[in-house]
Amino acid sequence: MLExxxxxxxxxxxxxxxxxxxxxxxxxxxxxLIGPSGAGKSTLIRCVNRLVEPxxxxxxxxxxxxxxxxxxxxxxxxxxxxxIFQEYALLERLTVMENVxxxxxxxxxxxxxxxxxxxxxxxxxAFRLLQRVGLEAxxxxxxxxxxxxxxxxxxxxxxxxxxxxxxxxxxPTASLDPKTARQIxxxxxxxxxERGLSAIINIHDVALAKAFAERVVGLRSGEIxxxxxxxxxxxxxxxxIYGEEDWGEAAxxxxxxxxxxxxxxxxxxxxTVGSGAPx
Ligand SMILES: Nc1ncnc2c1ncn2[C@@H]1O[C@H](COP(=O)(O)OP(=O)(O)OP(=O)(O)O)[C@@H](O)[C@H]1O
Numbered sequence: 001m002l003e004x005x006x007x008x009x010x011x012x013x014x015x016x017x018x019x020x021x022x023x024x025x026x027x028x029x030x031x032x033l034i035g036p037s038g039a040g041k042s043t044l045i046r047c048v049n050r051l052v053e054p055x056x057x058x059x060x061x062x063x064x065x066x067x068x069x070x071x072x073x074x075x076x077x078x079x080x081x082x083x084i085f086q087e088y089a090l091l092e093r094l095t096v097m098e099n100v101x102x103x104x105x106x107x108x109x110x111x112x113x114x115x116x117x118x119x120x121x122x123x124x125x126a127f128r129l130l131q132r133v134g135l136e137a138x139x140x141x142x143x144x145x146x147x148x149x150x151x152x153x154x155x156x157x158x159x160x161x162x163x164x165x166x167x168x169x170x171x172p173t174a175s176l177d178p179k180t181a182r183q184i185x186x187x188x189x190x191x192x193x194e195r196g197l198s199a200i201i202n203i204h205d206v207a208l209a210k211a212f213a214e215r216v217v218g219l220r221s222g223e224i225x226x227x228x229x230x231x232x233x234x235x236x237x238x239x240x241i242y243g244e245e246d247w248g249e250a251a252x253x254x255x256x257x258x259x260x261x262x263x264x265x266x267x268x269x270x271x272t273v274g275s276g277a278p279x
Pocket of ligand 1: 011012013015016017035036037038039040041042043044
C-alpha cells in the first residue's frame with residue numbers, strides 16, 4: 001500500500017508543482033495520472049522515489065515514510081519502486097540481458113555490481129521475464145539495435161526484475177506508434193495484475209488511460225481535481241481537468257442524478273459515447 005499524504009513540491013524557481021496531494025494506492029491497483037502539461041504529473045511520480053525531493057508531506061510505502069529516509073534506507077526502499085521511463089533509459093552499448101540485469105544492481109554488493117556479476121537465479125529470472133515480454137530472441141542484442149516498443153519491453157523487464165511493490169511509470173507510450181502504445185499499456189497492466197503490483201502511470205492519452213486503468217486521477221495546477229473510475233471521465237470532468245475543449249468521443253456520456261433534474265452540465269448538448277476501441 002502506497003499512501004501519499006499532503007505532498008507538496010515547490011521548486012527553487014518558486015514553481016508550486018504540487019499543492020497538497022493526498023491519495024492512497026491499494027496493493028494491485030493500476031492508476032492512470034492525467035492532466036495538462038505542467039500539472040505536476042512527472043513531479044508527483046518522481047517525488048515518490050525521491051528523484052525529486054518533496055518540499056512537504058509524507059509518502060508511506062507499506063508504513064515507511066520515504067521522505068524521512070537517509071541514503072541507505074532510501075537505497076533499500078527504491079528496490080521496491082520499479083521505474084519505467086518514456087525514453088527507456090537503457091544502457092545503449094550493453095545487451096538486452098545486461099540491461100535487464102541492471103534492475104538487480106540495488107541488491108548485489110559493490111564488487112558484484114562493479115563487475116556486473118549476478119547470481120544465476122537472477123539470470124534465470126531475467127530470462128523468464130524476457131520470455132514474458134516477448135524478447136527471448138533478443139537476449140544478446142545490443143540495446144541500441146532495438147525498436148522503441150522493444151526498448152520499452154526491456155525497460156519493463158528491468159523494472160520487474162527489481163521485484164518491486166509499486167511501478168512508477170512516466171509516459172511509457174509517448175514515443176510509440178498507437179498500436180505499439182496499446183501493446184505496451186496492455187503488457188504493463190497485465191503484468192501488474194499477475195504480480196499484484198500497484199502502478200501509477202503518467203499518461204497523456206486519455207483513451208489509453210480509459211482503456212487500461214481501473215482508476216484515473218486528474219491533476220491540474222498541482223492539485224487533484226478528479227479521482228474516480230474511467231467511466232466517469234465525462235465532458236464536464238475533462239473540462240475540469242484540462243479546460244474548455246470539444247471532447248468528442250474522448251468523453252464518457254454525462255451522468256444525470258437519479259430521480260432529479262438533469263445535471264447542469266448535462267442540460268446542454270454534449271458529446272456522447274466513447275470508451276475507446278475494444279482491447
Ligand atoms: N526542475 C524544475 N525546476 C523548476 N520548475 C520545474 C522543474 N520541473 C518541473 N517544474 C515545474 O513544475 C510544474 C509541474 O511540472 P511537471 O513536469 O511535473 O508537469 P507534468 O504534468 O509532468 O507536465 P508534462 O505533461 O508536460 O510532462 C511546471 O510548472 C514546471 O514548469
